[in-house]
Amino acid sequence: MTDSNYDEILQLLRDRLSSIASSEIVITPETNIISELSIDSIKLLNLIMEIEDTFDISIPINALADVQTVHDLASLISRIKSNH
Amino acid sequence: MSSTITKLNAPLTQAFDFQPSSELKTTPTPTRNTLAQRLAGFDTLTNALEYAAQGITGYNFYNAKGHLQSVLPYKLLRNNARSFARRLAGFNLARGSRIAIIADTSPEFIELFFACRYAGLVPFAMPVPVNLGSHGIYVQQLKGMLESSQASLAIANLDYINFLEEASNKTTNLQWVGTPAQLWELPEKEVTLRPNTTDEVAYLQFTSGSTRMPRGVVITEHALMCNLEGIVRNGLEIKPEDRSASWLPFYHDMGLVGLVLAPMVTQISVDYLATRDFAIRPLQWLRLISRNRCTVAFSQPFGLKLCTMRVRESDLRDLDLSCWRAAGIGAEMIRPETLRNFAEKFSSAGFSDSAFLPCYGLAESTLAVTFSKIGNGFHSIQVDSKTLIDKRMATKLRAEGRKYNEFVNCGRPLPGHTVKIVDETGQQLGENMVGSVLVHGASVMTGYYNNPEETKKALMPNNWLDTGDIGFLYDGDLYITGRRTDVIIVNGRNIRAQDIEELAEQQPEIRSREASAFGINDTDGTTTIVLVIECRLTSTAERHSLIKRLQQLVYMAFGVNCIVELVPPHTLPRTSSGKLSRFAARQGYIQRTNLDEQLLSVAESGDR
Numbered sequence: 001m002t003d004s005n006y007d008e009i010l011q012l013l014r015d016r017l018s019s020i021a022s023s024e025i026v027i028t029p030e031t032n033i034i035s036e037l038s039i040d041s042i043k044l045l046n047l048i049m050e051i052e053d054t055f056d057i058s059i060p061i062n063a064l065a066d067v068q069t070v071h072d073l074a075s076l077i078s079r080i081k082s083n084h
Numbered sequence: 085m086s087s088t089i090t091k092l093n094a095p096l097t098q099a100f101d102f103q104p105s106s107e108l109k110t111t112p113t114p115t116r117n118t119l120a121q122r123l124a125g126f127d128t129l130t131n132a133l134e135y136a137a138q139g140i141t142g143y144n145f146y147n148a149k150g151h152l153q154s155v156l157p158y159k160l161l162r163n164n165a166r167s168f169a170r171r172l173a174g175f176n177l178a179r180g181s182r183i184a185i186i187a188d189t190s191p192e193f194i195e196l197f198f199a200c201r202y203a204g205l206v207p208f209a210m211p212v213p214v215n216l217g218s219h220g221i222y223v224q225q226l227k228g229m230l231e232s233s234q235a236s237l238a239i240a241n242l243d244y245i246n247f248l249e250e251a252s253n254k255t256t257n258l259q260w261v262g263t264p265a266q267l268w269e270l271p272e273k274e275v276t277l278r279p280n281t282t283d284e285v286a287y288l289q290f291t292s293g294s295t296r297m298p299r300g301v302v303i304t305e306h307a308l309m310c311n312l313e314g315i316v317r318n319g320l321e322i323k324p325e326d327r328s329a330s331w332l333p334f335y336h337d338m339g340l341v342g343l344v345l346a347p348m349v350t351q352i353s354v355d356y357l358a359t360r361d362f363a364i365r366p367l368q369w370l371r372l373i374s375r376n377r378c379t380v381a382f383s384q385p386f387g388l389k390l391c392t393m394r395v396r397e398s399d400l401r402d403l404d405l406s407c408w409r410a411a412g413i414g415a416e417m418i419r420p421e422t423l424r425n426f427a428e429k430f431s432s433a434g435f436s437d438s439a440f441l442p443c444y445g446l447a448e449s450t451l452a453v454t455f456s457k458i459g460n461g462f463h464s465i466q467v468d469s470k471t472l473i474d475k476r477m478a479t480k481l482r483a484e485g486r487k488y489n490e491f492v493n494c495g496r497p498l499p500g501h502t503v504k505i506v507d508e509t510g511q512q513l514g515e516n517m518v519g520s521v522l523v524h525g526a527s528v529m530t531g532y533y534n535n536p537e538e539t540k541k542a543l544m545p546n547n548w549l550d551t552g553d554i555g556f557l558y559d560g561d562l563y564i565t566g567r568r569t570d571v572i573i574v575n576g577r578n579i580r581a582q583d584i585e586e587l588a589e590q591q592p593e594i595r596s597r598e599a600s601a602f603g604i605n606d607t608d609g610t611t612t613i614v615l616v617i618e619c620r621l622t623s624t625a626e627r628h629s630l631i632k633r634l635q636q637l638v639y640m641a642f643g644v645n646c647i648v649e650l651v652p653p654h655t656l657p658r659t660s661s662g663k664l665s666r667f668a669a670r671q672g673y674i675q676r677t678n679l680d681e682q683l684l685s686v687a688e689s690g691d692r
Contacts, residue, residue, distance in 0.1 A: 034217050035636035041575055041643055042393070044216065049364045058148055061360045062243045065213040065222055 005081065010074040012054065016047060017070065029071035055081050110155050112144040112376065113353045115327045123322055124313035124349040128280045128305045129201050132349045137162035141353040143344075145191060148361040150368050150375075156191040158348065161198060168199030168264075170272035175237065175259060179204040180285060182233040182533075186210045186226075186240035186248060187334035189358040192264040194334075194344060196239055201286065202277045208233060208288035208300060209335035212244060214360070215643035217636075219247070221587075225641075226251035228298045229290050230258060232534055239264060282306040288533050289337055289447045291578075297586075300533035301447045308345070311450035311527035314498030315342065316350045319443065319455035320380060320410055328354040329378040331362030331369050331387070337447035338415050342382055352380075366391045367399050370433075374403045382412035385419065386575050388426040395429070406434035410458060414443045416573045417564055418492040419609050420464045437461050444494035444562055448542060448549055450527040453503065454562045456495030463493040465558060476518040478556045478563070491555075491563040501525030503562055505555065510544070513556075518565060521553045570666065572603035574611045574644045581666055584646075587637050588615060593630055600656050600669035601646075613638065613646035616669055618653045649673065 014027045021027070021037040033039065039047070048059055057080045067073045119139030126132035136142075142157030156164075172183070183200045187193045187209035200207035210229055213222040226247060230238060234257040240248040245263050252261045280286075286308045288300040316322045328347050332339030339359075347354045355372045362369050370391060373381055413423070427437040440462040445452040456462065467478040469487040481488045497503050504512050505519040513519045528549045531539035542550055552571060555564040572579045581601040588599035598618040603611040615634060621627050631648045638646045657668035 032636065034639045035632045040645060042390075045363050045390075046394075052364070060243060061212060061214060061358075062247070064216050065219040065247070066217070068217040 006074060006078045009055070009077050009081075010070070013051075013070055013074055013077075016050065020047065027070060029069065029074065031070045032068055033070060033073065034068060051077060057081055110152055112152055112355065113142040113155060113157050114140060115325060115353055115377065117141045117324065117351055119351055121322075121324045121351055122349075124309065124316050126309060126349060127282050129286060129308065129345070130198065130280060132309075133158060133162050133165070133198060136348050136351045139351050141351055143191065143194060143347075144353065144355045145189065146355060146357050146368070146372060148358070148365065148368070150357075150371055154191055156194065158351065161191075161195060164195045165198035166202050166277060167272060168195055168267065169202035169277055170275060171267055171270045172199055172203040172205060172237070173273040173275045173277075174270055177205060177236050177259075181205050181236040182288065183207045184210055184226075184230055184233065184235040184238040184248075186212060186244045187340075188212050188241055188244065189331075189334060189356050190241060192241060196264060196267075197287070197344075201280060204278060204280065204284075205236075206285045206287060208235075208290065209340060210290070211333070211335045213247065215640055218640045218643070221637070221641040223247055223250045225298075227255060229300070230255045232298045233288060233300055234534065237261070239267060280305055282309070285530070287340075289340070290335075291447050297535070297538070297582075299535055299538050302530040302533050303450050304530060307450050307527050307529065308341070309349075310500065310525075311341065311452060311498070312346055312349050314501070314527070315346050315452050315455075318498055319441075319452055319458070320346075320412075321458050322346075322350045322352065322380075324352075326350070326352045326379045327376060328352060328380045329357070329369060329372045329376065330354060330381060331357040331359055332382060333359045336415070337445075337451045338382060338384075341451040342412070362387070363390065365394075367395045370395065370403055370405065370430075373408055374405055374433075377407040379407055380410040380412070381408060382414065384415040385413055385422045386416065388413065389422055392422075392425045392429050400430070400433045403430070403433035405430055406436065408435060408439050410441050411435075411439040412441045412443055413462075414445055414452075416578070417566065418442050418462075418494075420462070420490050420492055421609070423462050423492070442492050442494050444553075444564060446551055446553075448529045448551070449501075449523050449525070450529070452498060452527070453501060453523050453551075454495045454497050456493055456561075464490050465493065465563060466490045472518065472565075478516045478518060478558060489565075491565055493558075494562045494564060496560060496562070497523075497525070498527070501527065503557065504548075505557055515557050515559075518554060518556045520568070521551045521555045521562070521564070523549045523551055572601070572611060572613055574603065574613060574642075577642065577644070579613070579642050579644070584613065584615060584638060584642070587641055588617060588634055591630070591633065591637075593619065593621060593626075597658075597664055598653075598656070600664050600666055602666045602670040602673075604670070604674070613642075613644055614649065614670070614673055615646050616649045616651055616656060616673060618656055619650040620653060621650070649676075 018027050020043045063076055117139040136158035144155050145153045147153045183205050185196050185207055197207045236259050238248055238261045242263055252258050282305045284305050286303050286305045290298055290300050330343035332343050334340050355376050357369055423440055438461040442456045442462050444454045466481040466488045468481050469489050471477050471479045502524045504522050506512055506522055507519050544550055552568050553564050554566045570581050584601035585599040588594050589596050601615045604614055605611050627650055634648045657665050659665050
C-alpha cells in the first residue's frame with residue numbers, strides 16, 4: 001500500500017462524507033463514522049456502492065465490522081485495492 | 085469434495101473479478117425438471133430431499149455483478165449433505181444435539197443444514213455481521229446463541245471463522261469449531277443414517293439480537309412440513325414452471341423456510357443473491373428475475389422500497405418483470421404506498437400489480453400464518469380514524485373528507501390454522517375489533533429452546549401463540565395495524581425494545597429499569613428509535629459523552645440511528661409492580677417533544 005493511494009482515498013472519503021453527513025463537522029481521519037456523522041443506512045449503502053464503483057473493488061461485509069473511523073475505512077479500501 | 089466449497093473459500097476480491105458470462109463453465113439448474121412435481125406432503129426434510137435429488141433442479145448462487153458463482157443441484161446437495169453427515173457422525177453426539185452455522189448465502193450453509201438432519205442433529209443459523217463497527221457486539225450475540233442453544237459444534241466459512249472462534253472462547257458444551265473445509269477433511273464414519281421421525285426437532289430459529297436472553301424458536305419436522313405444505317399448495321399454488329429468486333438472508337425465517345426449504349419440497353430451482361449485494365445494488369435482484377424468468381420472489385416492504393428508491397429509470401429498459409407472478413410481501417407491516425410506489429415505478433418494466441401477495445407470519449409459527457389470494461394483487465381497507473381510536477374498532481370509511489387509516493389485507497390462515505383477536509384480558513373479540521393477534525395450528529413452535537420464561541409469555545393455554553402483533557379481522561381476512569411496543573421495526577429489521585434497553589443498562593452510569601426504548605413514527609412511515617434514560621450526571625461533557633456512546637452502541641448492535649433523551653430520575657412512568665411502561669414512556673416523550681402522532685400511535689398499545 002502506497003501513501004499516495006491512502007491519501008487519495010482519504011480525501012475522497014472526506015469529501016463524500018461531509019456532503020452526506022447530517023451535522024456540520026470537520027472530518028478528520030479520527031472522526032467516528034457511527035457516532036459523529038449520523039449517517040443513515042441508505043446513505044451508507046450508497047456510499048459503499050460509490051466506493052466500490054470508483055475504485056473497482058468489493059468490500060467484504062465481514063470487514064465492515066471493524067470499521068469505526070474514517071481512517072479505518074480508508075485503510076480498508078486501500079488494503080483491498082492493493083490486493084486487487 | 086464439493087466443488088462449491090473450494091470456490092467460495094477463495095478470497096472475496098477474486099470472487100468478484102469481472103468475467104464475461106460466456107466464459108463461465110457452469111450454467112444454472114433448469115426451470116423444467118425431469119421429475120414429476122410433488123407439492124410437499126413429505127413427512128421429513130430428508131425424505132423431501134431424497135425425492136428432489138432424483139431430478140435436475142436446484143440452487144444457484146450469483147455474485148454482486150450478477151454472474152453465476154456456483155450451482156448446487158438437489159442431487160449434489162443430497163450427496164454432499166450425506167457425506168458431511170457421516171463426518172458429523174464421527175463426533176458421536178447425542179441425537180438432537182445443536183449445531184451452530186453462520187449462515188452466509190452460500191452452498192455450504194445449505195449442505196451443512198441438511199447434513200445435520202441426515203445425522204439426526206439440530207442445526208440453527210446464526211447471522212453474519214452487517215453493521216459498521218459491530219465486531220464486539222456481534223461476537224457477544226454469537227456467544228449468547230451458542231450458550232443458549234448449548235451447541236456442540238459451530239461452523240463458519242473462512243470470512244467469519246475468526247468471529248466464531250472469538251465467540252467460542254470459554255463457551256461451555258462446545259466441542260469443535262471450524263470451517264466446512266476443515267469438517268470435510270475429517271474421516272467419514274461408517275454409519276447408516278437413520279431416518280428422522282416427525283416429532284423430532286428440525287431446527288432452531290433465533291429471533292432476537294439479545295446477548296443475555298436470546299430466543300431460539302423450536303420447530304419440529306411435523307410443524308415444518310405442515311407449514312411448507314400450506315405455503316406451496318394454498319399460499320403460492322406452485323406449478324412445475326415456477327422458479328424463485330431471493331436475496332433474503334438464510335438466517336431469517338422467510339429466507340430459510342420460504343426461499344430455501346419451500347422450493348426444495350416442490351423441486352423447483354432458485355437463484356440467490358447475497359443480502360449484502362442486494363442492499364448495495366437492488367437492481368441485481370430484479371435482473372435475476374428478469375433474466376431467468378423467475379415467477380416467485382419474496383421481499384420485506386423495505387426491500388421493495390430500496391428497489392423503488394435506488395433503481396435508475398434508465399435501468400428499467402432492460403428489465404422484463406412480466407414473468408413475476410408471486411411477489412410475496414411479509415415480515416413487517418405492509419404500507420399500501422410502498423406497494424403502489426413500487427408498482428408505479430416498475431410497471432413500465434412489465435411488473436403487474438396483480439402479482440403482489442401480502443402475507444403474514446412469524447418464526448414462532450414456522451413462517452406463514454395467512455396468505456392473501458394468489459394472483460389477486462393487494463387489497464386494502466380505509467377505516468375511520470376516529471372510531472379506530474375511540475372504540476378500537478375498524479369501520480369502513482363512509483364519508484369523504486374524514487380522517488382515515490389504510491391497512492393491507494393479509495388474507496386468511498393456512499388450512500388447519502386459526503387466527504383470533506383478543507383483548508388485554510385474553511377475551512376473544514368479534515370481527516372488526518382491534519386487539520392482539522393469536523394463532524393456533526400445527527405450525528406453531530414447541531417453545532423457545534431452554535427458555536421457559538419467554539415460552540410462557542408467548543404460548544397461551546391450549547397452545548395459542550400470542551404473536552405480539554395488533555390487528556383485526558374483517559370479513560374473515562386479517563389486517564395488521566401495528567406491533568405492540570415491545571418490538572420496533574426499522575428499515576425492515578425487527579428490533580426488540582428490551583435488547584436496546586439491555587445494551588443501555590450495561591453502561592456503568594445506568595441502573596437497571598432506568599432505560600426505556602420505543603419507536604416513533606413519522607408521517608411518511610419512517611420509524612425512529614428513541615431511548616429515554618434516567619440520568620444523574622450533571623456535567624454537560626459527561627452527559628454528551630453518554631449520549632454519543634449509547635448512540636454508537638445501538639448503531640453497532642442494530643445498524644440504526646437513535647435519539648437519546650436524558651431525563652431526571654423518576655421521570656419514567658412505572659406500573660404498580662415497578663415495571664417500566666414503554667407505552668407510557670412513549671406518550672411522555674411525545675408530550676415533551678410536542679409530536680403530533682396520535683393517529684399512528686392508536687393501533688399499537690399495551691406492553692407485553
